Amino acid sequence: MSSEAARHLRALELPVVDAARELVGCTISHGPCSGVIAETEAYHDSEPACHAFVGLTARTATLFEAPGIAYVYRSYGIHFLLNVVVEAEGVGAAVLIRALAPLEGIGLMQERRGRERLTDLCSGPGKLTQALGIGLDLNASSLLSGPIRLGPPPPEASEPCAVVVATRIGITRAVELPWRFCVAGSRHVSKPWPPGLLR
Protein backbone atom coordinates (compact mmCIF):
# COMPACT_ATOMS: atom_id res chain seq x y z
CA MET A 1 0.00 0.00 0.00
CA SER A 2 1.39 3.40 -0.92
CA SER A 3 1.93 6.11 1.65
CA GLU A 4 -0.77 8.14 -0.07
CA ALA A 5 -3.33 5.39 0.39
CA ALA A 6 -2.34 4.95 4.04
CA ARG A 7 -3.19 8.50 5.04
CA HIS A 8 -6.55 7.45 6.41
CA LEU A 9 -4.74 4.91 8.57
CA ARG A 10 -2.28 7.42 9.97
CA ALA A 11 -5.25 9.59 10.94
CA LEU A 12 -6.18 6.93 13.49
CA GLU A 13 -3.06 7.78 15.48
CA LEU A 14 -3.76 11.53 15.58
CA PRO A 15 -5.45 13.40 18.41
CA VAL A 16 -9.16 12.72 17.98
CA VAL A 17 -10.05 16.23 16.78
CA ASP A 18 -7.48 16.02 14.00
CA ALA A 19 -8.56 12.48 13.20
CA ALA A 20 -12.18 13.61 12.86
CA ARG A 21 -11.17 16.22 10.30
CA GLU A 22 -8.93 13.82 8.41
CA LEU A 23 -11.58 11.12 8.15
CA VAL A 24 -13.97 13.45 6.28
CA GLY A 25 -13.74 12.39 2.63
CA CYS A 26 -12.64 8.82 3.43
CA THR A 27 -14.90 5.87 2.68
CA ILE A 28 -16.87 3.43 4.83
CA SER A 29 -18.11 0.16 3.38
CA HIS A 30 -20.05 -2.85 4.59
CA GLY A 31 -20.82 -5.64 2.17
CA PRO A 32 -21.97 -4.18 -1.16
CA CYS A 33 -22.75 -0.76 0.34
CA SER A 34 -20.35 2.13 0.73
CA GLY A 35 -20.24 5.89 1.07
CA VAL A 36 -17.91 8.85 1.41
CA ILE A 37 -17.79 10.33 4.91
CA ALA A 38 -19.56 13.70 4.76
CA GLU A 39 -19.69 14.53 8.46
CA THR A 40 -17.88 13.54 11.67
CA GLU A 41 -17.68 14.55 15.31
CA ALA A 42 -14.86 14.02 17.80
CA TYR A 43 -15.38 12.62 21.31
CA HIS A 44 -12.69 12.34 24.00
CA ASP A 45 -12.72 10.96 27.54
CA SER A 46 -11.52 14.31 28.87
CA GLU A 47 -14.87 16.00 28.12
CA PRO A 48 -18.31 15.09 29.50
CA ALA A 49 -20.15 14.54 26.22
CA CYS A 50 -18.03 11.44 25.60
CA HIS A 51 -19.35 8.13 26.90
CA ALA A 52 -15.83 7.34 28.08
CA PHE A 53 -15.91 10.36 30.43
CA VAL A 54 -17.24 8.02 33.15
CA GLY A 55 -14.18 5.81 32.80
CA LEU A 56 -13.81 2.17 31.89
CA THR A 57 -17.14 0.35 32.17
CA ALA A 58 -18.80 -2.50 30.34
CA ARG A 59 -20.36 0.01 27.96
CA THR A 60 -17.25 2.09 27.30
CA ALA A 61 -14.66 -0.67 27.09
CA THR A 62 -14.57 -0.54 23.29
CA LEU A 63 -13.70 3.16 23.36
CA PHE A 64 -10.46 2.39 25.16
CA GLU A 65 -9.34 -0.21 22.65
CA ALA A 66 -6.75 0.13 19.90
CA PRO A 67 -7.23 2.61 17.03
CA GLY A 68 -9.18 1.27 14.06
CA ILE A 69 -11.81 -0.55 16.12
CA ALA A 70 -15.52 0.14 15.60
CA TYR A 71 -17.53 1.39 18.57
CA VAL A 72 -21.21 0.70 17.80
CA TYR A 73 -23.87 1.46 20.38
CA ARG A 74 -27.64 1.78 20.61
CA SER A 75 -29.05 5.28 20.77
CA TYR A 76 -32.49 6.15 22.15
CA GLY A 77 -33.29 2.45 22.24
CA ILE A 78 -33.81 2.45 18.51
CA HIS A 79 -30.81 3.41 16.43
CA PHE A 80 -27.22 2.22 16.11
CA LEU A 81 -24.39 4.73 15.90
CA LEU A 82 -20.96 4.01 14.41
CA ASN A 83 -17.69 5.42 15.73
CA VAL A 84 -14.06 4.94 14.74
CA VAL A 85 -11.89 4.41 17.83
CA VAL A 86 -8.69 6.48 17.59
CA GLU A 87 -5.63 7.44 19.62
CA ALA A 88 -3.59 5.00 21.68
CA GLU A 89 -5.06 1.97 23.39
CA GLY A 90 -6.09 3.01 26.90
CA VAL A 91 -7.36 6.42 25.75
CA GLY A 92 -11.14 6.73 25.34
CA ALA A 93 -11.46 8.60 22.06
CA ALA A 94 -13.56 8.09 18.94
CA VAL A 95 -14.84 9.76 15.81
CA LEU A 96 -18.61 9.55 15.35
CA ILE A 97 -19.53 9.00 11.70
CA ARG A 98 -22.58 11.26 11.26
CA ALA A 99 -23.20 11.20 7.52
CA LEU A 100 -22.13 9.63 4.23
CA ALA A 101 -22.54 10.45 0.58
CA PRO A 102 -23.86 7.15 -0.83
CA LEU A 103 -21.44 5.54 -3.29
CA GLU A 104 -22.13 1.83 -3.92
CA GLY A 105 -25.04 -0.48 -3.18
CA ILE A 106 -27.55 2.34 -3.40
CA GLY A 107 -30.46 0.06 -4.30
CA LEU A 108 -29.96 -2.00 -1.15
CA MET A 109 -29.62 1.15 0.95
CA GLN A 110 -32.89 2.47 -0.47
CA GLU A 111 -34.55 -0.82 0.38
CA ARG A 112 -33.21 -0.86 3.95
CA ARG A 113 -34.14 2.78 4.53
CA GLY A 114 -37.51 2.71 2.78
CA ARG A 115 -36.52 5.94 1.06
CA GLU A 116 -35.57 6.80 -2.49
CA ARG A 117 -33.79 10.13 -2.36
CA LEU A 118 -30.03 9.85 -2.01
CA THR A 119 -29.95 12.60 0.59
CA ASP A 120 -32.33 10.57 2.79
CA LEU A 121 -30.16 7.45 2.88
CA CYS A 122 -27.14 8.33 5.03
CA SER A 123 -27.72 11.92 6.21
CA GLY A 124 -27.55 11.11 9.92
CA PRO A 125 -25.70 8.73 12.24
CA GLY A 126 -28.68 6.41 12.74
CA LYS A 127 -29.63 6.52 9.07
CA LEU A 128 -26.25 5.44 7.75
CA THR A 129 -26.01 2.40 10.01
CA GLN A 130 -29.47 1.34 8.87
CA ALA A 131 -28.52 1.89 5.22
CA LEU A 132 -25.29 -0.12 5.58
CA GLY A 133 -26.84 -2.84 7.72
CA ILE A 134 -24.60 -2.15 10.74
CA GLY A 135 -25.78 -3.43 14.12
CA LEU A 136 -24.50 -4.08 17.64
CA ASP A 137 -22.91 -7.35 16.56
CA LEU A 138 -20.19 -5.27 14.88
CA ASN A 139 -19.21 -3.43 18.04
CA ALA A 140 -15.48 -3.91 18.72
CA SER A 141 -14.85 -5.30 15.22
CA SER A 142 -11.84 -4.11 13.23
CA LEU A 143 -12.38 -1.44 10.59
CA LEU A 144 -9.12 -2.44 8.92
CA SER A 145 -9.99 -6.07 8.26
CA GLY A 146 -13.79 -5.86 8.02
CA PRO A 147 -16.70 -6.60 7.90
CA ILE A 148 -16.96 -2.81 8.05
CA ARG A 149 -14.04 -1.23 6.20
CA LEU A 150 -12.50 2.21 6.52
CA GLY A 151 -10.90 3.15 3.22
CA PRO A 152 -9.10 6.09 1.63
CA PRO A 153 -10.96 8.79 -0.33
CA PRO A 154 -12.20 7.50 -3.71
CA PRO A 155 -9.71 7.99 -6.56
CA GLU A 156 -11.86 10.59 -8.31
CA ALA A 157 -11.45 12.88 -5.29
CA SER A 158 -8.13 14.38 -6.31
CA GLU A 159 -8.17 17.33 -3.93
CA PRO A 160 -8.82 17.19 -0.19
CA CYS A 161 -12.36 18.51 0.24
CA ALA A 162 -13.08 21.80 2.01
CA VAL A 163 -14.38 21.24 5.53
CA VAL A 164 -16.79 23.36 7.57
CA VAL A 165 -16.07 23.32 11.32
CA ALA A 166 -18.95 23.70 13.80
CA THR A 167 -20.06 22.80 17.31
CA ARG A 168 -21.40 19.30 17.90
CA ILE A 169 -25.15 18.70 17.85
CA GLY A 170 -27.59 16.50 19.74
CA ILE A 171 -25.66 16.72 23.03
CA THR A 172 -26.22 18.64 26.25
CA ARG A 173 -22.70 18.83 27.68
CA ALA A 174 -19.54 20.45 26.32
CA VAL A 175 -21.71 21.98 23.62
CA GLU A 176 -19.22 24.77 22.98
CA LEU A 177 -16.45 22.59 21.53
CA PRO A 178 -16.09 23.07 17.73
CA TRP A 179 -15.59 19.37 17.08
CA ARG A 180 -18.01 18.81 14.18
CA PHE A 181 -16.62 18.55 10.65
CA CYS A 182 -18.70 18.66 7.46
CA VAL A 183 -17.91 18.55 3.76
CA ALA A 184 -18.50 22.11 2.55
CA GLY A 185 -21.50 22.30 0.23
CA SER A 186 -22.65 18.71 0.83
CA ARG A 187 -26.39 18.10 1.10
CA HIS A 188 -25.66 14.71 2.67
CA VAL A 189 -24.73 16.39 5.96
CA SER A 190 -27.26 15.80 8.77
CA LYS A 191 -29.56 18.55 9.95
CA PRO A 192 -29.40 21.10 11.38
CA TRP A 193 -26.77 22.19 8.91
CA PRO A 194 -23.95 24.31 10.31
CA PRO A 195 -23.74 27.98 9.31
CA GLY A 196 -22.13 28.44 5.91
CA LEU A 197 -22.39 24.81 4.77
CA LEU A 198 -23.76 25.83 1.38
CA ARG A 199 -22.24 28.89 -0.20
Place this chain on the structure above:
DNA sequence: CATGGGATTGACT
Protein backbone atom coordinates in the same frame (compact mmCIF):
# COMPACT_ATOMS: atom_id res chain seq x y z
C1' DC B 1 -33.04 -3.21 42.35
C1' DA B 2 -35.66 0.88 40.27
C1' DT B 3 -35.23 4.52 37.41
C1' DG B 4 -33.84 8.37 34.25
C1' DG B 5 -31.96 9.83 30.18
C1' DG B 6 -29.55 9.75 25.81
C1' DA B 7 -23.88 11.29 20.21
C1' DT B 8 -31.91 10.09 16.83
C1' DT B 9 -35.50 9.86 13.66
C1' DG B 10 -39.89 10.47 11.52
C1' DA B 11 -44.55 11.79 11.90
C1' DC B 12 -47.53 15.19 13.03
C1' DT B 13 -49.62 20.26 14.41
Place this chain on the structure above:
DNA sequence: GTCAATCCCATGC
Protein backbone atom coordinates in the same frame (compact mmCIF):
# COMPACT_ATOMS: atom_id res chain seq x y z
C1' DG C 1 -42.31 23.90 16.04
C1' DT C 2 -43.59 19.32 19.26
C1' DC C 3 -43.44 14.57 20.51
C1' DA C 4 -43.19 9.45 21.02
C1' DA C 5 -40.72 5.15 20.18
C1' DT C 6 -37.61 1.98 22.93
C1' DC C 7 -33.57 -0.16 25.61
C1' DC C 8 -29.21 -0.40 27.81
C1' DC C 9 -26.56 1.17 31.29
C1' DA C 10 -24.91 4.26 35.00
C1' DT C 11 -26.45 6.00 39.01
C1' DG C 12 -28.53 6.18 43.45
C1' DC C 13 -31.38 4.32 47.08
